[in-house]
Amino acid sequence: MAEVKILLAEDHLVVRNGIKLLLDSQPNFEVVADVNNGKEVLDLLYAGLDTHIILTDLSMNDMDGIQLIAEVNEKFPDIKVVVLTMLNCEQHVTKSFELGAKGYLVKNVASDELVFCINHIAKGGRYLCEEISMQLLQKMIDKNNHKSLQIDPTELDLTSREMEVLELLGEGYTNLEISKKLFLSKRTVEGHRQNLIDKTKSKNTPALIKFAIQNGLIQ
Template identity: 70%
Template sequence: MEKTKILLAEDHLVVRNGIKLLLDAQDNFEVVGDVGSGKEILDLIATGLEADILITDLTMDNVDGLQLIKELYQKNIGIRVIVLTMLDEEQYVAQSFRFGAKAYLVKNVAADEMLFCINHVAKDGRYLCEELAMKLVDKLINKEETRSCKIDPAELSLSSRELEVLELLGEGLTNLEISKKLFLSKRTVEGHRQSLIDKTKSKNTPALIKFAIQNGLLK
């Protein structure tokens, strides 16, 4: 059986050795190189070393993981990259996939899930670990729930003049500036602003603006 050749880039020796032991115990994997920086990976590849998959951390000295992924992609080196990191922020996930990574795992991933991911990527699949996938799903659910709780502007019975005042408040204009722009008295503008606050049950003008943005009255 042909084995999947794997490179490891991880600057913590204990972590790297642990991953290597796990992979070496699999009949279908062969770790052909394990180093502590992205530069060492590039040096190994430059010597002609061939591998199917690279498992790399993101935070390393001498060429970090993101830079490594980018360079491999730019040089058109046909190695599939799996990110294994402590960083669980969306920006790192997005950047990694944008630069060409095939999978993203956080370091508390279970051994079974890591092995599944490697086998999946070896078959040219893409993978996001369960923890981050569910985090994104929860975020989408919360977003949908927030959207479903939005008030229909028609229910507020806002007049066209009140909407004009609201728009100008959203632009940061003062009552006096609005009165001059709409050719109204300052007191009239103040009345419209207070009416907006009352109808939206807002505490003050900043809360009114926040409410208006959340409910699509302002962009």
């Protein structure tokens, strides 16, 4: 199996030494250098260091992983960047891949998944760790389940005036305030509110607002 040269960027020495030990134990991996931050990575690359993969944390001083990904993708497009971080939020995952990362792992990943990821990316693939993949999948499932609970607004037969009242109720306005905004009497507004409660089969105004948000009638 061809040798995969790896440059490791991690600002916690104990963590870095542990990762380096694991990678060096693989017969086809060679850690060609290990450094504290993105700036040191770039210094080595500009000095001519030969590497196939950069394994980097995101949270580092001087130059963080996000900046490093962007710089490497622009100046050294043949080098593949893999993120290994504690940050598992969707925003960081998306940003990393947008800037050119080929893989994203969280630090509690099992050693065999880390090894698989690097081998897979070295062969030209891309990789997102199981934990985040399942997290994103569950989010999609929850979103679809939420959509399936939503009703068709046309079934409620709400008038345009009732929708105006509903939106203002959702913004926290009182019946009196709504009456002034819509140039209606307070009694008329109260009638529209009661119609909304009846049509949505809600117990009261807070329940009406909750129903409206859950079913996409108001934001």
